[in-house]
Amino acid sequence: MEVLDWRLFAEAMTEGQIRRRGVRDEGVLAILASLPRHRFVPSLGETPSEEELEAAYGDFPLSIGRGQTVSQPYMVARMTELLGAEPGMKVLEVGTGSGYQAAVLARLGCTVVGVERVASLAERAARTLADLGLPVEVRCADGRLGWPPGAPYHRILVAAACPRVELPWQEQLAPGGRLVLPLETGRGFQRILVRERTSEGFRDRWGEDCRFVPLREGIEGAAGK
Numbered sequence: 001m002e003v004l005d006w007r008l009f010a011e012a013m014t015e016g017q018i019r020r021r022g023v024r025d026e027g028v029l030a031i032l033a034s035l036p037r038h039r040f041v042p043s044l045g046e047t048p049s050e051e052e053l054e055a056a057y058g059d060f061p062l063s064i065g066r067g068q069t070v071s072q073p074y075m076v077a078r079m080t081e082l083l084g085a086e087p088g089m090k091v092l093e094v095g096t097g098s099g100y101q102a103a104v105l106a107r108l109g110c111t112v113v114g115v116e117r118v119a120s121l122a123e124r125a126a127r128t129l130a131d132l133g134l135p136v137e138v139r140c141a142d143g144r145l146g147w148p149p150g151a152p153y154h155r156i157l158v159a160a161a162c163p164r165v166e167l168p169w170q171e172q173l174a175p176g177g178r179l180v181l182p183l184e185t186g187r188g189f190q191r192i193l194v195r196e197r198t199s200e201g202f203r204d205r206w207g208e209d210c211r212f213v214p215l216r217e218g219i220e221g222a223a224g225k
Contacts (some may be wrong), residue, residue, distance in 0.1 A: 006036055006048075009057035017059045018077045025081045031107045032077055035087040039128055040070050040098035055099075066118045066220070069213055071159060077104075082194050082207055083180045085110050085155045092150065092172065094143035094181075095159035095215065099125030105157070106134040113150045115143045119221030124189065142218055146172045153177060160215035161190045173197045182212045 014033040023029060038044050038056035042064055048056065056062065061069035079218045080101070085091055087109030093102050096114030102125070116122035119140045126138040139147055144166045146156070151172035158169070158181035163179065173179055175197055183193040192207030 005050075006038055006043070006053055006057075007034070009053050010035065010037065013057040013059075013073050018074050021078075023074070023077045023081055023110055025077075027108065028077050028080050028104070031104050032073060035100075035103055035107065036132075037070070037073065037100060039132065040064070040100040040103070040125075042098070042124060050109060055119065064098045066120065067213065068097045068118065068121060070100045071212070075210055075212075077166065077178050078100050079157060079159075079192065080104055080108070082192065083155050083157050089154035089200055090150065090152075090174075091155045092147055092153040092169075093157050093159060094146065094169070096125050096138055097121055097159065099129045099138070101157065101159050102136045102138070103129060103132065103134050106136050110155070112136045113147050113153075114138045115141050115147050117142055117216060117219050119219070127173065140219060140221070143215065144168070144217055148172065157179070158182070158215070159212065161212040162215050165193070170195075170197070175199070180207075182210045 001107045004220050011033045041056050043060050044052050045077050061072050066072055089110050091105050091110045093114045096102050096116040102112050102114040122140040129136045145167050146168040152174035154177050156169050156179045161184055163184050177197045179195040182190045185191050190210050194205050196203045
Protein backbone atom coordinates (compact mmCIF):
# COMPACT_ATOMS: atom_id res chain seq x y z
CA MET A 1 0.00 0.00 0.00
CA GLU A 2 1.32 3.43 -0.91
CA VAL A 3 1.45 6.13 1.73
CA LEU A 4 -0.93 8.38 -0.27
CA ASP A 5 -3.74 5.91 0.48
CA TRP A 6 -4.06 7.51 3.92
CA ARG A 7 -6.44 10.04 2.36
CA LEU A 8 -9.04 7.30 1.85
CA PHE A 9 -8.92 6.51 5.57
CA ALA A 10 -9.08 10.21 6.52
CA GLU A 11 -12.13 10.77 4.33
CA ALA A 12 -13.86 7.66 5.69
CA MET A 13 -13.07 8.80 9.25
CA THR A 14 -14.53 12.24 8.61
CA GLU A 15 -17.74 11.02 7.01
CA GLY A 16 -18.33 7.90 9.11
CA GLN A 17 -17.22 9.05 12.55
CA ILE A 18 -17.49 12.83 12.64
CA ARG A 19 -20.18 14.13 10.31
CA ARG A 20 -22.45 11.22 11.24
CA ARG A 21 -22.19 12.18 14.92
CA GLY A 22 -23.35 15.74 14.36
CA VAL A 23 -20.35 17.95 13.57
CA ARG A 24 -21.60 20.39 10.93
CA ASP A 25 -18.76 22.90 10.50
CA GLU A 26 -17.70 22.28 6.90
CA GLY A 27 -14.34 23.97 7.41
CA VAL A 28 -13.48 21.66 10.30
CA LEU A 29 -14.69 18.61 8.36
CA ALA A 30 -12.55 19.52 5.35
CA ILE A 31 -9.47 19.90 7.53
CA LEU A 32 -9.95 16.55 9.24
CA ALA A 33 -10.38 14.87 5.85
CA SER A 34 -7.13 16.35 4.53
CA LEU A 35 -4.87 16.10 7.60
CA PRO A 36 -2.55 13.05 7.89
CA ARG A 37 -3.41 11.88 11.42
CA HIS A 38 -0.97 8.97 11.12
CA ARG A 39 1.91 11.46 11.07
CA PHE A 40 1.06 12.31 14.68
CA VAL A 41 1.34 8.70 15.89
CA PRO A 42 5.05 8.18 16.68
CA SER A 43 4.91 4.36 16.61
CA LEU A 44 4.12 4.34 12.87
CA GLY A 45 6.90 4.29 10.29
CA GLU A 46 7.30 6.05 6.96
CA THR A 47 4.98 3.62 5.14
CA PRO A 48 2.29 2.32 7.54
CA SER A 49 0.52 -0.92 6.73
CA GLU A 50 -3.19 -1.03 5.96
CA GLU A 51 -3.89 -2.25 9.50
CA GLU A 52 -1.83 0.58 11.01
CA LEU A 53 -3.59 3.20 8.89
CA GLU A 54 -6.97 1.79 9.83
CA ALA A 55 -6.03 2.13 13.50
CA ALA A 56 -4.56 5.63 13.01
CA TYR A 57 -7.92 6.86 11.66
CA GLY A 58 -10.08 4.89 14.08
CA ASP A 59 -12.69 6.37 16.42
CA PHE A 60 -10.51 6.28 19.53
CA PRO A 61 -7.47 7.98 21.10
CA LEU A 62 -4.02 6.58 20.40
CA SER A 63 -0.98 6.43 22.66
CA ILE A 64 1.91 8.77 21.88
CA GLY A 65 4.02 7.76 24.89
CA ARG A 66 4.59 9.31 28.33
CA GLY A 67 1.02 8.43 29.29
CA GLN A 68 -0.38 10.84 26.70
CA THR A 69 -2.63 10.31 23.67
CA VAL A 70 -3.64 11.86 20.39
CA SER A 71 -7.32 12.54 20.98
CA GLN A 72 -10.25 10.74 19.37
CA PRO A 73 -10.95 12.36 15.96
CA TYR A 74 -14.58 13.12 16.79
CA MET A 75 -13.59 14.91 20.00
CA VAL A 76 -10.96 16.98 18.19
CA ALA A 77 -13.56 18.04 15.65
CA ARG A 78 -16.25 18.72 18.24
CA MET A 79 -14.03 20.82 20.51
CA THR A 80 -12.77 22.75 17.49
CA GLU A 81 -16.35 23.42 16.44
CA LEU A 82 -17.27 24.59 19.94
CA LEU A 83 -14.19 26.81 20.05
CA GLY A 84 -15.48 28.76 17.06
CA ALA A 85 -12.01 29.94 16.02
CA GLU A 86 -11.70 32.04 12.88
CA PRO A 87 -8.77 32.90 10.59
CA GLY A 88 -6.46 35.46 12.14
CA MET A 89 -7.40 34.66 15.73
CA LYS A 90 -4.68 33.96 18.28
CA VAL A 91 -5.27 30.60 19.96
CA LEU A 92 -3.59 28.97 22.94
CA GLU A 93 -3.71 25.18 23.15
CA VAL A 94 -2.87 23.60 26.51
CA GLY A 95 -1.72 19.99 26.31
CA THR A 96 -0.33 19.92 22.77
CA GLY A 97 0.81 16.30 22.94
CA SER A 98 1.36 15.07 19.39
CA GLY A 99 0.38 18.39 17.80
CA TYR A 100 -2.72 17.06 16.00
CA GLN A 101 -5.20 19.50 17.54
CA ALA A 102 -2.74 22.36 17.01
CA ALA A 103 -2.46 21.34 13.36
CA VAL A 104 -6.24 21.57 12.94
CA LEU A 105 -6.25 25.07 14.44
CA ALA A 106 -3.35 26.17 12.26
CA ARG A 107 -5.13 24.84 9.16
CA LEU A 108 -8.09 27.02 10.18
CA GLY A 109 -5.81 30.02 9.71
CA CYS A 110 -5.23 30.76 13.39
CA THR A 111 -1.99 31.88 15.01
CA VAL A 112 -1.41 28.98 17.40
CA VAL A 113 0.69 28.72 20.55
CA GLY A 114 0.87 25.19 21.93
CA VAL A 115 1.98 24.37 25.49
CA GLU A 116 3.16 20.86 26.39
CA ARG A 117 4.68 19.90 29.76
CA VAL A 118 6.69 16.91 28.48
CA ALA A 119 9.81 18.20 26.71
CA SER A 120 10.25 15.19 24.40
CA LEU A 121 6.62 15.43 23.24
CA ALA A 122 6.90 19.19 22.71
CA GLU A 123 10.02 18.75 20.59
CA ARG A 124 8.47 15.96 18.52
CA ALA A 125 5.24 17.91 17.99
CA ALA A 126 7.22 20.93 16.85
CA ARG A 127 9.11 18.79 14.32
CA THR A 128 5.95 17.16 12.97
CA LEU A 129 4.17 20.49 12.58
CA ALA A 130 7.19 22.05 10.88
CA ASP A 131 7.48 19.08 8.50
CA LEU A 132 3.85 19.69 7.50
CA GLY A 133 4.52 23.39 6.96
CA LEU A 134 2.35 24.51 9.87
CA PRO A 135 3.77 27.53 11.76
CA VAL A 136 2.77 26.58 15.31
CA GLU A 137 4.78 27.95 18.24
CA VAL A 138 5.30 25.03 20.64
CA ARG A 139 6.48 25.73 24.18
CA CYS A 140 7.48 23.31 26.92
CA ALA A 141 5.84 24.69 30.06
CA ASP A 142 3.30 23.97 32.79
CA GLY A 143 0.01 24.30 30.94
CA ARG A 144 -1.86 25.29 34.09
CA LEU A 145 -0.11 28.65 33.78
CA GLY A 146 -1.01 29.14 30.14
CA TRP A 147 1.61 31.12 28.21
CA PRO A 148 1.65 34.74 29.44
CA PRO A 149 4.11 36.11 26.82
CA GLY A 150 1.56 35.48 24.06
CA ALA A 151 -1.53 36.78 25.88
CA PRO A 152 -4.21 37.85 25.34
CA TYR A 153 -5.75 35.04 23.29
CA HIS A 154 -9.01 35.10 21.36
CA ARG A 155 -9.48 31.41 22.06
CA ILE A 156 -8.02 28.89 24.53
CA LEU A 157 -8.46 25.12 24.15
CA VAL A 158 -7.37 22.69 26.86
CA ALA A 159 -6.83 19.12 25.69
CA ALA A 160 -6.60 17.44 29.11
CA ALA A 161 -9.13 16.80 31.86
CA CYS A 162 -9.14 19.63 34.38
CA PRO A 163 -10.22 19.50 38.04
CA ARG A 164 -10.96 23.26 37.79
CA VAL A 165 -10.69 26.22 35.45
CA GLU A 166 -7.25 27.68 36.13
CA LEU A 167 -7.17 31.43 36.86
CA PRO A 168 -4.31 32.17 34.39
CA TRP A 169 -6.44 30.88 31.50
CA GLN A 170 -9.20 33.31 32.36
CA GLU A 171 -6.73 36.15 32.82
CA GLN A 172 -5.12 35.46 29.45
CA LEU A 173 -8.44 35.33 27.59
CA ALA A 174 -9.22 38.46 25.58
CA PRO A 175 -12.55 40.28 26.04
CA GLY A 176 -15.12 38.41 23.98
CA GLY A 177 -12.85 35.35 24.00
CA ARG A 178 -13.79 31.73 24.51
CA LEU A 179 -12.28 28.90 26.54
CA VAL A 180 -13.09 25.22 25.84
CA LEU A 181 -11.96 22.43 28.15
CA PRO A 182 -12.94 19.02 29.53
CA LEU A 183 -13.88 19.62 33.17
CA GLU A 184 -13.96 16.88 35.78
CA THR A 185 -17.46 16.70 37.23
CA GLY A 186 -16.89 14.05 39.92
CA ARG A 187 -16.82 10.25 40.21
CA GLY A 188 -14.56 9.91 37.17
CA PHE A 189 -16.83 11.83 34.80
CA GLN A 190 -15.83 14.70 32.52
CA ARG A 191 -17.85 17.15 30.47
CA ILE A 192 -16.91 19.81 27.95
CA LEU A 193 -17.21 23.34 29.34
CA VAL A 194 -17.42 26.38 27.06
CA ARG A 195 -16.67 29.59 28.98
CA GLU A 196 -16.97 33.00 27.28
CA ARG A 197 -15.61 36.28 28.56
CA THR A 198 -18.28 38.98 28.34
CA SER A 199 -18.45 42.60 29.47
CA GLU A 200 -20.33 41.37 32.58
CA GLY A 201 -17.90 38.57 33.43
CA PHE A 202 -17.93 34.93 32.33
CA ARG A 203 -20.80 32.95 30.83
CA ASP A 204 -20.81 29.14 30.74
CA ARG A 205 -22.51 26.51 28.65
CA TRP A 206 -21.97 22.77 28.50
CA GLY A 207 -21.13 20.29 25.78
CA GLU A 208 -21.20 16.53 25.97
CA ASP A 209 -19.52 14.02 28.25
CA CYS A 210 -15.96 13.12 27.27
CA ARG A 211 -12.84 11.26 28.32
CA PHE A 212 -9.37 12.85 28.38
CA VAL A 213 -6.10 12.07 30.14
CA PRO A 214 -5.67 14.26 33.24
CA LEU A 215 -3.96 17.63 33.24
CA ARG A 216 -0.70 17.35 35.16
CA GLU A 217 1.42 19.97 36.86
CA GLY A 218 5.04 20.91 36.31
CA ILE A 219 7.46 20.21 33.47
CA GLU A 220 8.96 16.83 32.58
CA GLY A 221 12.39 17.15 31.01
CA ALA A 222 14.39 20.26 30.21
CA ALA A 223 12.38 23.13 28.76
CA GLY A 224 13.04 23.40 25.06
CA LYS A 225 10.85 24.89 22.40
